[in-house]
Amino acid sequence: MEIRAERAEDAAAIGDVHRVAFGGRHGVVVATLVDDLRASTDESERVSLVAVADNERPVGHVLFTPCLLDAPSRLVTVQVLSPVAVLPPFRHGGLATSLMRRGLESLAQCEVPAVFLEGPPGFYSRFGFVPAAECGFRKPSLRIPDEAFQVLRLPRYEPWMTGTLVYSDAFWRNDVVGLRDV
Ligand SMILES: CC(C)(COP(=O)(O)OP(=O)(O)OC[C@H]1O[C@@H](n2cnc3c(N)ncnc32)[C@H](O)[C@@H]1OP(=O)(O)O)[C@@H](O)C(=O)NCCC(=O)NCCS
Numbered sequence: 001m002e003i004r005a006e007r008a009e010d011a012a013a014i015g016d017v018h019r020v021a022f023g024g025r026h027g028v029v030v031a032t033l034v035d036d037l038r039a040s041t042d043e044s045e046r047v048s049l050v051a052v053a054d055n056e057r058p059v060g061h062v063l064f065t066p067c068l069l070d071a072p073s074r075l076v077t078v079q080v081l082s083p084v085a086v087l088p089p090f091r092h093g094g095l096a097t098s099l100m101r102r103g104l105e106s107l108a109q110c111e112v113p114a115v116f117l118e119g120p121p122g123f124y125s126r127f128g129f130v131p132a133a134e135c136g137f138r139k140p141s142l143r144i145p146d147e148a149f150q151v152l153r154l155p156r157y158e159p160w161m162t163g164t165l166v167y168s169d170a171f172w173r174n175d176v177v178g179l180r181d182v
Pocket of ligand 1 (some may be wrong): 004018021023083085086087090091092093094095097099118119120122123
């Protein structure tokens with residue numbers, strides 16, 4: 001299956017991928033998050049990749065967008081991975097892994113120092129993500145479980161780059177940070 005950069009005409013299909021993959025109200029929220037992140041970032045600042053089926057329709061999507069690391073000496077632009085999703089019939093074939101690897105390669109080439117995410121360590125450790133708190137980073141919310149707050153340090157990372165991750169506004173506006181009591 002082909003992995004390529006998102007095109008303007010993919011936006012609706014990408015929304016469908018997230019609505020179906022995450023399901024229910026959360027799926028709608030994630031699709032809105034993607035639209036908001038797209039609208040609030042320049043194309044050159046983000047990495048948005050799709051996996052397309054034979055009919056050219058996206059069946060998987062990954063998005064990396066810029067956020068800030070509040071380091072002691074200055075703010076550092078880092079990237080946050082959110083979301084990644086693959087439609088159910090296309091899962092377990094390595095599509096998410098390919099989307100992730102391509103995205104991370106591209107960020108390393110763009111000299112991004114670090115990538116953060118919230119997610120299950122079991123899936124992301126294969127890409128080199130490690131618990132961020134153990135590397136001198138503070139999570140942006142106490143509602144993120146420690147083990148879910150992960151970082152991948154890329155070749156441009158330097159040891160002084162520690163501190164608190166500051167999510168961009170779209171994550172707060174859509175209330176997708178951490179876990180809420182139900
Ligand atoms: C997570 C997801 C993107 C994986 O897509 P995929 O194309 O099936 O992924 P790959 O084939 O590259 O890798 C699959 C492996 O990832 C791991 N994995 C998948 N979902 C996982 C989860 N929720 N927790 C831990 N590991 C997981 C398993 O080891 C799985 O191996 P298996 O195929 O032998 O079961 C897909 O299941 C999905 O869209 N889920 C709903 C949305 C979601 O939860 N996104 C991630 C948010 S953090």
